Amino acid sequence: MLTSDFKFPGQTAFYKGKVRDVYTINDQLMVMLVSDRISAFDVVLPKPIPYKGQVLNQVAAIMLEATKDIVPNWVKSVPLPNVTIGLKCETFPVEMVVRGNLTGHAWRTYKSGKRELCGVKLPEGLKENDFFPTPIITPTTKAHEGHDEDISREEIIAQGLVSEKEYTQLEKYTLALFERGKELAAKRGLILVDTKYEFGKIGDTIYVIDEVHTPDSSRYFYAEGYEENQKAGKAQKQLSKEFVREWLMEKGFQGKDGQQVPEMDEAFVKSVSDRYIELFENITGQKFVKEDVTPEEIEKKIIESLKTA
Template sequence: MSVLLESRVNGANLYRRGKVRDVYEAGGDKLVIVASDRLSAFDVVLPTPIPDKGKVLTKLSSFWFGKTEKIVPNHVITTDLRRFPKAFRDVRSLNGRAVLVKHCERINIECVARGYISGSAWTEYKALGTVAGETLPAALLESEQLPEPIFTPATKAESGHDQNITRAQLAGLIGTDLARELQRLTLELYRFAHDYAASKGLILADTKFEFGFHDGKLVVIDEVLTPDSSRYWDAEVYRPGAAPASFDKQYVRDFLVQSGWNKEPPAPPLPPEVVRGTSERYRECYRRLVGKALS
């Protein structure tokens, strides 16, 4: 296993350091995105990295970008460091973590697809009988599969929580035609990935996508169908009426809640068993979807 908390690339301009990813300018309209092993919870970056997490995010996104490019183009140019600009080629810590992409004009909307009712959607449904303002059938159980997948957009926040909006509000923000196209693509991507995951013994409960424009063409960007952007469950232990364990950072969230932390910086360090268990869940998700161990 390897650990990268922050990347350093001599001779390259750092464009942005986010909660998880470091983004560098790569000349022209290109960027290099590096997935670190940083982990955020409750909108706070934790002091303890999760080994191999960044590799899982990069390699699994690359896997899914390849599988979905017939549905919608993406921003990827290459993950082969030998084809990166010179400053990046010999930085060994980037291997398996970096992707060279087209610099796109991002649409500041989180495009969420939900096939099962869980998480924040379950919280809203219990209180109001709706999700993102849309009325759902009565008497659904927690984690129950919905009659059809639904599209629940949210405005993308630079800091703090994303804000759920209705489809009508989305159309008001970006126009009816683009809103319909984002909904269509989001649900088509979800259905494709849900069926593939099911063939591997996993349930894709929900996921989110980001889109942008490159040369006037709509493309999917950022990451796709990773444990950070998606809720995967083990199909063997799934039962409606409870919250199944997911292949993501829920293990960390549970520890932090039990620790009594007030959800304000700084966050407490994670104990070794939580770090180890979280890393194992990320790598297991990759292994089951891709069919081989992370290398």
């Protein structure tokens, strides 16, 4: 599904994100419909990726279930392959990005000669994709529109975006979730390279919200061949959305003003869909079953599920 336009009983708000349509019910529950839209460089690309929404939602459901002993999560039910119903939380206005390896944005920063990212000092002598001595947290602001921006721990607290007490707790949850994610990935022959977590709260209770350890929020390497590739200076085989960003950069697009989004032909769209399915099967160990659900079926099932939520 590319987009949705439902009107549910008790609906009090609707928000269309880059890839999700979110319905608020009675200001207490949220219905998150994960579309097949795909974004890169904070720009929604022109064509949907078949089954991407199902992959993201189902991976997130599995990973949230596997981490609920670390931190409570927002999920109450997953009534459909691409739909989650859960608690409406007051969202913290930062995303907690955690990195185990010098890859992606961190590598581009490092390659430019900088040795600090989001207030975190970066050691000398690293190569692309090397492990950091210990994982680092490089938070960003959470933008509803436009680009998320790098920000430091000190700036977050100084600007009053998050209290120091709560931010310290978010850091603890972030590192614990990342450690669990690495353990789960290792069992499947993968390395969890970096990821991001979003948190919210109800009263004094902090919840992890949105998705966890999906190909949109995370980057994975295959463990097999990692050391050999590093020694030889070869690119790592990875499961993530980074190959989409790399494809766009090769075409001269990085989401900057005046740049034109390149044409996505059917072969490229299929290759992206196949990569998402590949990650699902690798990270979960389950066979992916394509499920096509009509808008009418989605609406009916959500309404039924809300009655017992």
